[in-house]
Amino acid sequence: MRKSSRRGAGLALLAALGILAPLTTYAVVVQDDTGHRVSLPHAPQRIISLAPGATEMLFAAGVGDRLIATVEYSDEPQAAKQVPRIGDVTAVDLERLVALHPDLVVVWPGGGNPAQIERIMQLGFPIYRQQVNRLGDLPGSLRRLGALASDGTVAERAASQLEESLARLTREYHRETHPTVLLEVWNRPIYTVGGTHLMSDALTLCGVRNVFGDLKELGPVVSTEAVIARNPDIIVAASPPGEGRGWLEEWKRFGSLSAVRNGRLIDFEDQRFVRLGPSVLAATQGLCQALSGVSRGNY
Numbered sequence: 307m308r309k310s311s312r313r314g315a316g317l318a319l320l321a322a323l324g325i326l327a328p329l330t331t332y333a334v335v336v337q338d339d340t341g342h343r344v345s346l347p348h349a350p351q352r353i354i355s356l357a358p359g360a361t362e363m364l365f366a367a368g369v370g371d372r373l374i375a376t377v378e379y380s381d382e383p384q385a386a387k388q389v390p391r392i393g394d395v396t397a398v399d400l401e402r403l404v405a406l407h408p409d410l411v412v413v414w415p416g417g418g419n420p421a422q423i424e425r426i427m428q429l430g431f432p433i434y435r436q437q438v439n440r441l442g443d444l445p446g447s448l449r450r451l452g453a454l455a456s457d458g459t460v461a462e463r464a465a466s467q468l469e470e471s472l473a474r475l476t477r478e479y480h481r482e483t484h485p486t487v488l489l490e491v492w493n494r495p496i497y498t499v500g501g502t503h504l505m506s507d508a509l510t511l512c513g514v515r516n517v518f519g520d521l522k523e524l525g526p527v528v529s530t531e532a533v534i535a536r537n538p539d540i541i542v543a544a545s546p547p548g549e550g551r552g553w554l555e556e557w558k559r560f561g562s563l564s565a566v567r568n569g570r571l572i573d574f575e576d577q578r579f580v581r582l583g584p585s586v587l588a589a590t591q592g593l594c595q596a597l598s599g600v601s602r603g604n605y
Contacts, residue, residue, distance in 0.1 A: 367464065
C-alpha cells in the first residue's frame with residue numbers, strides 16, 4: 307500500500323472512532339454585532355433578513371442584491387420593496403424559509419422572535435445577529451456586514467459617511483440644558499424606549515434626555531400615572547403615519563403635564579426612525595430640528 311493511501315485509511319479510521327474530528331475549512335469567518343463567530347463555507351449568495359433595519363443595512367453594505375427574502379416594512383432603500391416577504395419581525399413562515407435554502411439568515415435579536423430564531427438555528431441555518439444600541443455603533447455594524455461581500459469598499463464608504471454625519475449632528479445640537487422627553491412609540495398600552503435603545507441614544511444626540519432612560523428594557527410599557535409622575539418637558543409621538551395627532555390629543559386631557567401646559571407636543575411619523583437602519587440618522591436630524599423648535603426656554 308502506498309504511503310498516501312495508508313495515511314488516508316488511518317485518518318478515516320481515527321475519524322470513525324471519534325478520535326479525529328473531520329476537518330472543515332471556511333471561506334468566510336465574521337463576527338456579528340453580538341460577538342458571535344459566524345463561519346461559512348463560501349461567501350453567502352442567498353441571504354434572508356428577518357428585520358427591516360437589517361435589510362437596509364445589507365443594502366448599504368453592498369450585499370442587498372443577495373437578499374432572497376425579508377419581512378414586512380422592509381421599505382428602505384427603494385430596491386428593498388422588491389424583495390419577497392415571508393412574514394414579519396415577530397413571525398415568519400418557516401416552511402418557506404427552509405424551501406428557499408438560504409446560506410445565511412440575518413436577525414435582530416433585540417426585537418425578533420427568540421423561539422423562532424432558535425428553531426432556525428436548530429434547522430442548521432447560519433445566523434448573523436445584527437443589532438446596534440447606539441448611533442455610533444452603526445458604522446462598525448456596516449463594516450462587519452461588508453465582510454460578507456467580496457469587496458468591502460461599499461460598506462466602508464457608507465460607514466465613513468455615517469461617521470461624518472454623526473460628528474456634524476453632535477456639534478450642531480450640543481446644548482447646556484437637557485429637557486426631558488417622553489418618546490411614545492405606541493399608545494395603547496403606552497410603549498416607550500429604555501436607555502439602552504438606539505432611539506434613546508438619538509434623543510441624547512439631539513440634546514435632550516429620555517425621561518425613562520433609567521429603564522433597562524428596550525421597549526418598556528409605562529402607565530399614564532408613571533408619565534405624569536415624571537412630568538416630561540416634551541412629548542414626542544413616534545407613531546405610524548396618520549396616528550401621531552390622535553396620540554397627542556389623548557395627552558391633552560392631562561393639563562398638569564409640563565409638555566401639555568407649554569404646548570411642547572411633537573407629531574413625528576418618520577418611519578426611518580423606528581426602522582433602525584442607516585437612514586435612522588437622517589430621521590434623527592429631522593427629530594433634532596423638531597425638538598429645537600419647541601425646546602426654547604428654561605427647564
